[in-house]
Amino acid sequence: MATTLGTATSEFEKKDRVGDLDHRPRVLLGKMGLDGHDRGVKVIARALRDSGVHVIYSGLWQTPKSLAVSARDEDVDVVAASMMSNSHLSLGPRLIEQLGKMGRPDIPVQMGGILPQEDIPKLLEAGVSRCFTTGTGLVDVVEAVRSATRAHAVEVPGGNATAQLARDISRVHDGKGARPDTVLRKPTRVIGITGSPGAGKSTLVAQLVGEYTRRSEADPSLGLGRCAVVAFDPMSPITGGALLGDRLRVDFNSLGEKVFYRSLAIRGEDYASLGEIIGLIGGASEGADAFETVFVETVGAGQNETKIRDHVDTTAVVLTPGMGDAVQMDKAGILEIADLFVCNKADNPGENELVRDLRDIAGKRAIVETIATQSKGVPELLDALLA
Ligand code: B12
Structure with missing residues (x-):
């Protein structure tokens, strides 16, 4: 099964270095086209995570363009495309073309799945860096990702501003500091979305950014500009690996x-790098294209996890019906840091009780009911967050 990469020695190595690499490998696992076979890609995702790799899973039904945007913005070392729908010969070359258009032609594409032997030379000729077929061992998949990982240069070749922002974020998050003369600007508003695992934070954030973008485009005079998301997921305390799956909820x-x-x-x-990352995003573009709002999605938080409050202007705490009785509400901690409460999954049993208990403690703070999977309550939530 999976191997563990490298042996950590110093604090720096424990956090950032994997063997001879200057950062943990980041891989984007993607499935393009109408391909619903996701079992293989999930097996690979787990093997990579357990080997200390940071895995971004972008979900099913991606286009070459959406995958290339993800690869650039996530500053990945390699895209691993799983192809089971016999569309590899058309979608593979288009993915490579889109990576070029997004300013990252240097990100290698590895491809696996149902790839007939006779197609492999054509894929390699089109620029796919490695091809794997069924029966590929997981150790080989891990080694392929590791060997595709290069040290993070300060400047991304080609001068694409968003690609550079993504690299700046990688370096700041790894504790290497911002480039000299980098413009840092605090966006107009920074909104923290926190709550327990499974409360539906990612789906809410996905719906919020869709609603925000629609509003901003419909009425530019609102001055909303663009929005950005920084989404945190936990890093394994054992291997340092991580499965970063929040972006798959965004369309x-x-x-x-x-x-x-x-x-x-x-x-x-550990949100130590967040302030600088928010500043990088704020400073990355100007005018109508400027990022005026940053949503920060926390890791699934327990009662005591309140540090996000120090980094954002507004904190929304997401709760779901059936999570506990009124005594839970009176305990100190996460509920105290809420500037507003979201009762998500409001169609679940226990919604009345949750809202009633929240009213007892909310004071003047708003309580917004949502069903994020159906976009219900999302416009009202955005109104409350922008107020
Ligand atoms: C299970 C299965 C299904 C399940 C999928 C469940 C799921 N959630 O994934 C269901 C029943 C839903 C299904 C449906 C269909 N299937 Co089907 N399915 C299979 C089957 C039997 C096994 C696939 C599997 O899960 N294997 C186990 C996993 C762990 O292995 P894997 O996916 O191969 O992945 C491994 C390697 O390929 C490799 N790998 C995979 N991707 C990548 C990527 C990279 C970068 C790397 C390095 C490695 C790598 O590593 C993985 C781990 O070892 C295969 C036949 C087969 N034996 O492969 C057909 C097969 C894939 N299905 C096929 C077809 C045609 C279909 C349908 C169109 C059938 C139909 N007419 O409705 C639908 C389409 C569904 C859709 N929406 O896309 C064909 C595809 C033919 C082709 N591409 O030329 C196959 C090959 C069957 C066949 N012989 O005809 N299927």
Whole structure:
């Protein structure tokens, strides 16, 4: 099964270095086209994560463009495309073309799945860096990702501003500091979305950025500009690996490049790099294209996890019906940091009780009911967050 990469020695190595690499390998696992076979890609995702790799899974039904946008914004070392729908010969070359258009022609594409032997030379000729077929051992998949990982140069070749922003974020998050003369600007608003695992934070954030973008485009005089997301997921305390799956809830096939979305792995509540990352995003573009709002999605938080409050202007705490009785509400911690409460999954049993208990403690703070999977309550939530 999976191998563990490298042996950590110093604190720096424990956090950032894997063997001879200057950062943990980041891989984007993607499935393009109408291909619903996701079992293989999930097996690979787990093997890579358990080997200390940071895995970004972008979900099913991606287009070459949406995958290329994800690869650039996530600053991945390699795209691993799983192809089971016999569309590899058309979609593979288009993915490579799109990576060029997004300013990252240097990101290698590895491809696996149902790839007939006779097609492999054509894929290699089109620029796919490695091809794998069924029966590929997981150790080989891990080694392929590791060997495709290069040290993070300070400047991304080609001068694409968004690609450079993505690299700047990688370096700042790894503790290497921003480039000299980098412009840092605090966006108009920074909104933290926190709550327990499974409360539906990612789906809410995905719906919020869609609603925000629609509003901003419909009425530019609102001055909303663009929005960005920084989404945190936990890093394994054992291997340092992480599965970063939040972006799969966002419909990048329709949003394209309008939203900048970055996934990052942290241990515990280590948001030390967040302030600078928000500044980088704020300073990355200007005018109508400027990022005026940054949504920060926390790791699944427990009662005591309140540090996000120090980094954002507004904190929304997401709860779901059936999570506990009124005594839970009176305990100190996460509920105290809420500027507003979201009762998500409001169609679940226990919604009345949750809202009633929240009213007891909310004071003047708003309580918004949502069913994120159906977009219900999302416009009202955005109104409350922008108020
Ligand atoms: C299970 C299965 C299904 C399940 C999928 C469940 C799921 N959630 O994934 C269901 C029943 C839903 C299904 C449906 C269909 N299937 Co089907 N399915 C299979 C089957 C039997 C096994 C696939 C599997 O899960 N294997 C186990 C996993 C762990 O292995 P894997 O996916 O191969 O992945 C491994 C390697 O390929 C490799 N790998 C995979 N991707 C990548 C990527 C990279 C970068 C790397 C390095 C490695 C790598 O590593 C993985 C781990 O070892 C295969 C036949 C087969 N034996 O492969 C057909 C097969 C893939 N299905 C096929 C077809 C045609 C279909 C349908 C169109 C059938 C129909 N007419 O409705 C639908 C389409 C569904 C859709 N929406 O896309 C064909 C595809 C033919 C082709 N591409 O030329 C196959 C090959 C069957 C056949 N011989 O005809 N299927």
